[in-house]
Amino acid sequence: MVGRVEQYLIEGIRKHGAIHLTLLDPEKVTRSTAASLARAIDKSGSSAIMVGGSTAVSVHHIDEVISAMKKRTNLPVIIFPNDVAGVSKEADAIFFMSLMNSMNPYYITHAQALGSPLVKRYGLEPIPMGYVIVGDRGSAAAFVGQANPIPFEKPSLAVIYGMAAQFMGKRFYYLEAGSGVERPVSSEMVAAVSKGIEIPLVVGGGIRSPTVARQIAKAGARIIVTGTLVEKASPEALRRVVRSIRKAA
Numbered sequence: 001m002v003g004r005v006e007q008y009l010i011e012g013i014r015k016h017g018a019i020h021l022t023l024l025d026p027e028k029v030t031r032s033t034a035a036s037l038a039r040a041i042d043k044s045g046s047s048a049i050m051v052g053g054s055t056a057v058s059v060h061h062i063d064e065v066i067s068a069m070k071k072r073t074n075l076p077v078i079i080f081p082n083d084v085a086g087v088s089k090e091a092d093a094i095f096f097m098s099l100m101n102s103m104n105p106y107y108i109t110h111a112q113a114l115g116s117p118l119v120k121r122y123g124l125e126p127i128p129m130g131y132v133i134v135g136d137r138g139s140a141a142a143f144v145g146q147a148n149p150i151p152f153e154k155p156s157l158a159v160i161y162g163m164a165a166q167f168m169g170k171r172f173y174y175l176e177a178g179s180g181v182e183r184p185v186s187s188e189m190v191a192a193v194s195k196g197i198e199i200p201l202v203v204g205g206g207i208r209s210p211t212v213a214r215q216i217a218k219a220g221a222r223i224i225v226t227g228t229l230v231e232k233a234s235p236e237a238l239r240r241v242v243r244s245i246r247k248a249a
């Protein structure tokens with residue numbers, strides 16, 4: 001069943017061609033910085049806020065961060081879970097992700113099973129998503145998720161995982177290079193994957209400039225995620241990235 005937040009994302013993609021989501025790592029913010037960032041994100045034209053980080057463990061803090069943000073914005077808040085501890089009752093939805101190229105079944109299905117009762121109890125909207133890590137083993141996401149990352153130079157591997165995600169019924173496919181990395185997923189890989197699948201392609205990790213964001217949107221990404229940009233740069237930098245995605249798509 002497609003829920004309200006997913007419909008909103010799909011509608012945004014239909015209208016704009018591609019949309020931007022902002023990722024906030026709860027470990028890097030306090031309640032008050034989260035509240036002011038939420039205001040800046042709201043004004044930037046970003047379509048929703050994702051909350052999560054590879055090493056977040058305090059759901060209490062995540063709850064506080066989300067409720068502080070919700071006082072400053074009506075944008076949907078979507079959990080981007082690293083583990084069961086990321087499941088917050090304050091969010092609107094959760095990217096219900098399987099880390100498809102993990103070497104540990106815990107991250108493919110087991111954490112999902114353990115977290116499901118909470119998702120149901122809190123009435124969170126689960127958005128089914130295939131998630132793969134691309135690039136160097138050096139990212140926190142690859143390390144924590146015990147992934148066997150898809151090499152940058154092998155777009156065909158990213159394509160077949162995307163096809164598998166679609167055939168398994170996931171409704172989104174996410175190519176992750178890792179937060180704060182130097183090298184984002186290439187537009188060649190994005191173009192190959194977007195030709196090979198029919199579900200919306202999400203791309204994130206290392207995207208900090210309007211030029212790179214535009215290239216990735218032009219190559220066929222439907223959702224572009226940035227995190228570090230809003231933590232480290234000005235709200236204006238975020239606005240420029242969002243604008244360049246709108247123009248490209």
Ligand code: 1GP
Pocket residue numbers: 023176177178179180181203204205206207225226227228229
């Ligand atoms: C979301 O991990 C990314 O996919 C966020 O990456 O922090 O590098 O923008 P950045």
